[in-house]
Amino acid sequence: MSSATPQPCGSWKHELQTAVTKPHALAFPMAGGPQDVDSVVRRYPMRVTPYFLSLIQQWEDPLGKQVLPNIQELTDTLPHDDPLHENRQSPVPGLIHRYPDRVLFLVSSECAVYCRYCLRKRLVGNPFVVTDQTREAALDYIKKTRSVREVVLSGGDPLLLETDTLNHLLEQLRCIPHIQVLRIHTRVPGVLPSRITDHLVSMLNRHHPLYVNIQFNHPNEITPQSTHACAKLADAGIPLGSQTVLLKGVNDDPEVMIRLMQKLLTLRIKPYYLHHPDPVRGTGHFRTEIACGLSIMEHLRGRVSGMGIPQYMIDLPGGGGKIPLVPESVLGEENGMLKVTGLHGKVYGYPGKA
Numbered sequence: 579m580s581s582a583t584p585q586p587c588g589s590w591k592h593e594l595q596t597a598v599t600k601p602h603a604l605a606f607p608m609a610g611g612p613q614d615v616d617s618v619v620r621r622y623p624m625r626v627t628p629y630f631l632s633l634i635q636q637w638e639d640p641l642g643k644q645v646l647p648n649i650q651e652l653t654d655t656l657p658h659d660d661p662l663h664e665n666r667q668s669p670v671p672g673l674i675h676r677y678p679d680r681v682l683f684l685v686s687s688e689c690a691v692y693c694r695y696c697l698r699k700r701l702v703g704n705p706f707v708v709t710d711q712t713r714e715a716a717l718d719y720i721k722k723t724r725s726v727r728e729v730v731l732s733g734g735d736p737l738l739l740e741t742d743t744l745n746h747l748l749e750q751l752r753c754i755p756h757i758q759v760l761r762i763h764t765r766v767p768g769v770l771p772s773r774i775t776d777h778l779v780s781m782l783n784r785h786h787p788l789y790v791n792i793q794f795n796h797p798n799e800i801t802p803q804s805t806h807a808c809a810k811l812a813d814a815g816i817p818l819g820s821q822t823v824l825l826k827g828v829n830d831d832p833e834v835m836i837r838l839m840q841k842l843l844t845l846r847i848k849p850y851y852l853h854h855p856d857p858v859r860g861t862g863h864f865r866t867e868i869a870c871g872l873s874i875m876e877h878l879r880g881r882v883s884g885m886g887i888p889q890y891m892i893d894l895p896g897g898g899g900k901i902p903l904v905p906e907s908v909l910g911e912e913n914g915m916l917k918v919t920g921l922h923g924k925v926y927g928y929p930g931k932a
């Protein structure tokens with residue numbers, strides 16, 4: 579179903595070069611004063627593609643909130659930059675090994691937009707985080723670690739690499755006998771759809787089994803352009819899944835979430851995860867209560883077909899891992915911390931309220 583009309587606005591590289599990186603370049607009134615937002619951008623970079631900017635009506639609308647700086651990023655009281663201890667689970671820089679059979683391979687530190695709620699806010703936009711050397715060291719680790727059968731390419735956004743560079747990485751991974759499945763995590767189809775070129779798609783098509791999980795957070799992100807980009811990937815036989823982050827003021831509304839899940843299905847994207855936001859410093863203003871996520875899930879059931887229902891996931895700090903959250907997982911609250919049952923029945927503390 580690629581009924582949508584593509585609206586190419588020049589090459590994707592040109593779009594990136596003309597992306598907005600300074601708050602004063604925006605036409606609409608700022609949330610906070612100019613000095614406020616400047617100081618935020620000095621700490622956490624800003625980038626918004628002209629395409630995504632064209633979908634934003636106001637600074638604080640559901641799309642603006644996701645990518646435009648807010649002074650609350652600097653006044654937040656959450657204490658940790660890396661609450662999931664990714665750095666500690668990095669046997670080599672640029673690779674995170676949390677579960678025996680899969681690794682997260684950070685192949686780029688660049689993104690088409692810098693999401694204000696990003697889990698890797700501490701890393702994205704820093705060109706020294708991912709280099710040729712870190713990629714080589716990560717490949718070496720994967721070659722030597724025979725328990726790994728699945729590699730998730732993440733970042734940053736893997737689809738911001740040059741097509742030839744990404745092809746070379748995928749080829750190297752495909753030459754490792756114990757690697758069976760490759761997965762790419764990206765936000766590009768929804769924020770820079772012109773990047774999904776025929777050349778990119780035919781290259782990806784050579785590396786099956788390859789899955790692509792795309793981040794979409796609001797139904798307004800589904801436009802003719804993003805629909806066309808996803809259709810190209812689906813037409814190449816690439817299984818598509820979605821990851822959505824539950825974000826206060828963006829999609830913490832059952833009706834918004836229903837519309838999003840229904841639209842994703844029409845794009846041949848299987849809603850995969852609804853992530854509860856991680857307690858990352860600078861992102862506290864996006865956090866909702868767990869009860870909000872559970873009630874959205876309750877609302878989805880019975881109103882959207884089972885195919886359109888994602889799993890509501892929470893990442894437990896302290897090695898608890900990622901678990902699907904159901905009402906029975908939440909045991910209660912103690913000293914401002916939730917008690918949540920994790921893997922193997924172990925109970926973990928999680929910052930937040932029921």
Ligand code: SF4
Binds near residue numbers: 689691696
């Ligand atoms: S695209 Fe992903 S990695 Fe990049 S800033 Fe957004 S959430 Fe973070």
